[in-house]
Amino acid sequence: MAFELLGVDAVDWSSMRVGSGSPLEIPHLLQRISNPTDEHDLHLAVGRLHSIVIHEHSVSVVECSEHVIPFLIALCRCPRRSVAAHALQLMTELADCDPFWVEAEHGNHGLAARVGAALRAGLPEYGNLLLNDDPLARQAVLVLLFRLEYAPEWLHRTVTDVLAVDDQRGVLDLARALLINPAYHYEGFELIEAALAKRR
Structure with missing residues (x-):
C-alpha cells in the first residue's frame, strides 16, 4: 500500500533558493522517497534531495531547507522502515548546518532558528520512533535528539x-x-x- 505524503504540491517551491539544481525537483523527490521502487532508488532520491537542501561546498542550509523538514518528519511515519531512517539522517545533517551566507544577503535572517524550530516540531514523532522495530531508525533518532540537545x-x-x-x-x-x-x-x-x- 502506497504511503501518502500530503501537502507537498501545495507548497510554492518554484522561487526558493537551493543548494544545487532546481527547487521544482523537491516535490517529486519527496514523493519518490515516500514510495521508492527499491532501496537503491531510495538511496538515490535521498542523495539528490540532500544536495538540494544543503549547499555542498559550504555545508549550509538554504531557503528551501526549513520547508522540507515538515515532510521529512512526516516520512518518519512511513511503514517502510528504511525511509524513516533516511529521513532522520538527513534531518541530523540539517541540524548540524549553519545558514548559507547568501541567505543573509537576501534578507533571510533567522534561518538557523527557524530550521531548529522546524526540527524540534517533530519531537512526538521522534519519541514514537524510539520504539520502532528497525534498529537503524532507533539509532538515527537518538543521534538527532543529541544534535538537538534535548x-x-x-x-x-x-x-x-x-x-x-x-x-x-x-x-x-x-x-x-x-x-x-x-x-x-x-x-x-x-x-x-x-x-x-x-x-x-
Missing part, C-alpha cells in the same frame, strides 16, 4: 515510556547512546539499572 528530563520521560512496554532492544539502544555521550552518562547508567530491576 534535556535529560525529556530523556527520562522517554526512558519511562520505553520501559513501560518492556522493549529490551529499545532500552539497550537508548542506554548505549546515552553512555557514549558525556553529557548523559548518568542517565545511561540509571536506565541500565532500571532495565535490570525489571528483569529481576
Whole structure:
C-alpha cells in the first residue's frame, strides 16, 4: 500500500533558493522517497534531495531547507522502515548546518532558528520512533535528539515510556547512546539499572 505524503504540491517551491539544481525537483523527490521502487532508488532520491537542501561546498542550509523538514518528519511515519531512517539522517545533517551566507544577503535572517524550530516540531514523532522495530531508525533518532540537545528530563520521560512496554532492544539502544555521550552518562547508567530491576 502506497504511503501518502500530503501537502507537498501545495507548497510554492518554484522561487526558493537551493543548494544545487532546481527547487521544482523537491516535490517529486519527496514523493519518490515516500514510495521508492527499491532501496537503491531510495538511496538515490535521498542523495539528490540532500544536495538540494544543503549547499555542498559550504555545508549550509538554504531557503528551501526549513520547508522540507515538515515532510521529512512526516516520512518518519512511513511503514517502510528504511525511509524513516533516511529521513532522520538527513534531518541530523540539517541540524548540524549553519545558514548559507547568501541567505543573509537576501534578507533571510533567522534561518538557523527557524530550521531548529522546524526540527524540534517533530519531537512526538521522534519519541514514537524510539520504539520502532528497525534498529537503524532507533539509532538515527537518538543521534538527532543529541544534535538537538534535548534535556535529560525529556530523556527520562522517554526512558519511562520505553520501559513501560518492556522493549529490551529499545532500552539497550537508548542506554548505549546515552553512555557514549558525556553529557548523559548518568542517565545511561540509571536506565541500565532500571532495565535490570525489571528483569529481576
